[in-house]
Amino acid sequence: MQIISQILFLLALVAGIWFFTRNVKRLIRNIKLGKEIDRTDRSGERWVKMSRIALGQSKMVKRPIAGILHVIVYVGFIIINIEVLEIIIDGLFGTHRILSFMGGFYNFLIGSFEILALLVFIGVIIFWTRRNISNIYRFLSRELKGWPKNDANYILYFEMVLMLLFLVMNATDYQLQLNGVAHYSQEAGVVGAFPVSQFLLPIFDGMANATLIIIERAAWWLHILGILIFLNYLYYSKHLHILLAFPNVYYSKLQPKGEMDNLEAVTNEVKLMMDPDADPFAAPAEDEGDAAEPEKFGASDVMDLNRVQLLNAYTCTECGRCTSECPANLTGKKLSPRKIMMDTRDRVEEIGEIINKNGKFEDDGKQLLDDYILREELWACTTCNACVEACPIGIDPLSIILDMRRYLVMEESAAPNELGISMTNIENNGAPWPYNQQDRLNWANEN
Amino acid sequence: MAEALKVPTMAEYMAEGKKPEVLFWVGCAGSFDDRAKKITKAFVKLLHNAGVDFAVLGTEESCTGDPAKRAGNEFLFQMQAATNIEVLNGYEIKKIVTACPHCFNTIKNEYPALGGNYEVVHHTQFLKSLLEEGRLKVEGGKFKGKRITFHDPCYLGRGNGEYEAPRDLLRKLEVELIEMKKCKSEGLCCGAGGGQMFKEPEPGNKDVNIERTEQALEVKPEVIAAGCPFCNTMMTDGVKSKNQEDDIAVMDVAELIASAEDL
Numbered sequence: 164m165q166i167i168s169q170i171l172f173l174l175a176l177v178a179g180i181w182f183f184t185r186n187v188k189r190l191i192r193n194i195k196l197g198k199e200i201d202r203t204d205r206s207g208e209r210w211v212k213m214s215r216i217a218l219g220q221s222k223m224v225k226r227p228i229a230g231i232l233h234v235i236v237y238v239g240f241i242i243i244n245i246e247v248l249e250i251i252i253d254g255l256f257g258t259h260r261i262l263s264f265m266g267g268f269y270n271f272l273i274g275s276f277e278i279l280a281l282l283v284f285i286g287v288i289i290f291w292t293r294r295n296i297s298n299i300y301r302f303l304s305r306e307l308k309g310w311p312k313n314d315a316n317y318i319l320y321f322e323m324v325l326m327l328l329f330l331v332m333n334a335t336d337y338q339l340q341l342n343g344v345a346h347y348s349q350e351a352g353v354v355g356a357f358p359v360s361q362f363l364l365p366i367f368d369g370m371a372n373a374t375l376i377i378i379e380r381a382a383w384w385l386h387i388l389g390i391l392i393f394l395n396y397l398y399y400s401k402h403l404h405i406l407l408a409f410p411n412v413y414y415s416k417l418q419p420k421g422e423m424d425n426l427e428a429v430t431n432e433v434k435l436m437m438d439p440d441a442d443p444f445a446a447p448a449e450d451e452g453d454a455a456e457p458e459k460f461g462a463s464d465v466m467d468l469n470r471v472q473l474l475n476a477y478t479c480t481e482c483g484r485c486t487s488e489c490p491a492n493l494t495g496k497k498l499s500p501r502k503i504m505m506d507t508r509d510r511v512e513e514i515g516e517i518i519n520k521n522g523k524f525e526d527d528g529k530q531l532l533d534d535y536i537l538r539e540e541l542w543a544c545t546t547c548n549a550c551v552e553a554c555p556i557g558i559d560p561l562s563i564i565l566d567m568r569r570y571l572v573m574e575e576s577a578a579p580n581e582l583g584i585s586m587t588n589i590e591n592n593g594a595p596w597p598y599n600q601q602d603r604l605n606w607a608n609e610n
Numbered sequence: 611m612a613e614a615l616k617v618p619t620m621a622e623y624m625a626e627g628k629k630p631e632v633l634f635w636v637g638c639a640g641s642f643d644d645r646a647k648k649i650t651k652a653f654v655k656l657l658h659n660a661g662v663d664f665a666v667l668g669t670e671e672s673c674t675g676d677p678a679k680r681a682g683n684e685f686l687f688q689m690q691a692a693t694n695i696e697v698l699n700g701y702e703i704k705k706i707v708t709a710c711p712h713c714f715n716t717i718k719n720e721y722p723a724l725g726g727n728y729e730v731v732h733h734t735q736f737l738k739s740l741l742e743e744g745r746l747k748v749e750g751g752k753f754k755g756k757r758i759t760f761h762d763p764c765y766l767g768r769g770n771g772e773y774e775a776p777r778d779l780l781r782k783l784e785v786e787l788i789e790m791k792k793c794k795s796e797g798l799c800c801g802a803g804g805g806q807m808f809k810e811p812e813p814g815n816k817d818v819n820i821e822r823t824e825q826a827l828e829v830k831p832e833v834i835a836a837g838c839p840f841c842n843t844m845m846t847d848g849v850k851s852k853n854q855e856d857d858i859a860v861m862d863v864a865e866l867i868a869s870a871e872d873l
Contacts, residue, residue, distance in 0.1 A: 418719065419715075419719055419769060419770045419771065420768055420769050420770075421715035421719060421764075421765045421768070421769025421770050422715070422719035422720060422769075423679060423680070423720065425684070425688065425720060425723050425724060426684045426688075429684045429685050429688050430688060430724065432685070433685070433688045433689055433692050434692075436689075437692055460684065460685075461682065461684075488796065488798075490798055490799040490801060490818045490821065490822075491812070491814070491818070493798075493818075493821060494801075494811075494814045494815060494816040494817060494818050494820075494821050495813075495814035495815030495816060496811070496812045496813070496814040497812065497813075498812070539812050539813075542809070542812055543811070543812040543814075544804050545764070545799045545801060545802070545803040545804045545806050545818065546680045546764075546803050546804030546805075547764040547768065547799035547803050547804070548764060548768045548769055549764075549768065549796075549798070549799065551768075552768050552795055552796070553796075565680070565682065567682075568680075568681060568682030569682040569683075569684055570682070571682055572681060572682035572683045573682065573683065573684065573685055578681060578682065578683070579809045579810070580809075581808055581809040581810060582681050582805050582808055582809040584808075585677060585805070585808035585809075586677075586678050586681065586683050586686055589673045589675070589677070589678055589686060589690065590686055590689075593638075593671075593672030593673050593690075594638040594641070594642060594672075594673050595638060595673060595677050595807075595808050596638065596642055596643075598641075598642045600669055600672060601669050602642075602669075603636070603641045603642075603668060603669050603671055604617065604619070604641070604666065604668035604669055605641075606636075606640075606641055606642075606647040606650055606651065607615050607617035607654075608615075609647070
């Protein structure tokens with residue numbers, strides 16, 4: 164009987180890890196649809212930034228209520244998962260609380276896990292009320308309707324159930340140890356400390372040992388299966404941030420926020436134009452070969468974005484702090500930086516699905532621009548960087564907006580009319596208004 | 611006010627074989643916009659007052675390309691950058707000061723990779739350093755004790771992390787510096803950036819500058835201080851739309867200092 168349970172456990176574990184690996188491979192493949200970008204410089208600074216922002220959650224607490232609750236759930240989740248190690252060993256070898264040889268320290272660990280589990284449980288319930296009952300601006304946006312809202316709630320239900328199972332498992336285990344049942348009780352006496360689950364004991368009062376064992380085993384199995392399922396739910400969910408927040412912060416931009424990248428392809432064109440020795444009729448260099456097709460300026464689909472931007476999209480946990488700081492969104496415009504990230508991810512996923520089916524990407528007649536992100540959204544941006552500043556994990560929605568504007572202007576000449584006029588002015592007379600450059604110093608002589 | 615301001619140009623300096631301590635990059639707004647020209651003049655007065663040896667490019671100056679770049683016209687931006695860098699490098703410019711955070715950000719951050727390497731400071735940073743060096747005296751004056759709130763320009767604050775220089779100057783004026791609910795890294799944009807200054811806003815239920823003005827009015831200021839000609843226009847319009855222009859002035863930090871000293 165015991166051996167069957169061990170084999171089943173091994174199968175579940177292998178299946179869980181296999182499926183997870185498959186999803187991670189797809190994730191990496193999809194991110195690699197984007198253009199290469201070198202963000203490996205200044206690694207020291209990057210590590211520091213990652214420890215501060217991702218590991219240390221420094222930007223989360225800028226909003227104290229959500230921030231502190233999040234830190235509790237985050238710390239709880241990481242620390243309680245140490246227990247998963249023991250569960251896996253126990254499951255594989257049919258042991259009971261294998262790590263209990265650590266004695267007092269073990270009791271301290273289990274005791275801490277229990278307290279954290281309770282705090283996580285409470286935290287998650289408050290999160291749920293904030294999402295579903297309180298009228299919080301950033302949880303009411305139109306882009307959260309449907310799957311995103313359900314996704315957020317599923318995650319919360321998952322965590323509630325996992326914490327509850329953990330505590331029930333401990334409570335029944337404790338009772339079985341007290342009852343001196345074989346396999347559970349140890350010579351050293353009761354192992355583990357149960358500061359929270361001891362209060363659940365009255366529920367199991369008077370139950371037969373056999374019943375207790377069933378409940379304990381059921382809770383134990385559901386808990387670990389739940390964790391394996393949750394692990395594999397990540398790829399389909401906004402919850403992927405628990406893994407990707409770290410690389411995402413690491414690869415985030417280190418330059419001042421105001422600085423926007425200079426397109427190299429444009430630099431080369433401009434150099435050629437300004438070079439008096441350039442031969443406009445020169446044949447393209449031989450070695451260019453297949454790359455002779457001119458580079459597309461800006462982005463109309465996800466393949467035109469870079470890999471960090473696609474990583475950003477997968478990392479976004481749709482908290483909406485960006486949107487709630489966006490001047491355009493606050494004044495009723497369609498632009499929502501969060502939607503930019505969600506749309507980007509949805510489109511990458513759509514392309515990923517096509518590749519899953521056909522082995523390669525075949526044009527599906529759709530693109531990120533217009534089919535997902537509207538021009539009206541892109542033109543509402545003031546490039547103020549409030550969204551970038553607000554993101555607790557280093558996502559840069561503005562860079563995507565800018566790349567898409569570049570496509571609109573440089574590939575389609577589709578700037579809003581007045582903006583087009585001001586650009587013509589800059590080109591003709593060196594100012595966005597139609598004033599003569601020769602009048603530039605007139606102010607000095609005016610009173 | 612009869613006499614014209616003395617504003618030397620780089621061409622004149624070059625002809626005399628001299629080099630100024632700093633180039634004052636005036637910017638398009640500072641050159642052409644009637645409201646912004648007042649800021650330019652106030653700043654020039656402060657430069658003279660502090661005995662700063664400066665020059666402007668005058669008719670050789672051209673748009674940095676900021677609005678074009680942020681509107682997506684990278685091509686036009688880089689054309690402008692190339693032209694400006696050629697002029698600046700031709701004069702062997704080392705240090706630039708500008709009263710426009712957009713010009714400041716663009717020249718400081720985006721020109722180096724295109725061959726333009728200069729020390730670039732915002733005029734509030736420059737004024738602060740003049741103060742620290744004892745070249746400029748700022749104390750109290752007529753704004754002493756007045757309720758003043760500072761609106762952070764995006765490209766000075768969030769964009770480049772400078773929140774304190776303008777505030778330090780205001781503190782020197784001994785004003786009652788009050789902060790809006792949204793300030794510094796969380797400051798709300800005035801609505802002009804990213805090319806918005808030059809186009810109609812997208813459909814919505816309010817203009818951004820009205821939203822920001824309302825935030826400013828919440829703290830009941832006598833003056834809204836700004837550090838950017840575009841923010842200045844947006845906030846001025848906002849105050850007008852609330853019919854408060856007789857009670858609340860929108861002024862650049864440089865104007866506040868110049869006016870406090872009766873320059």
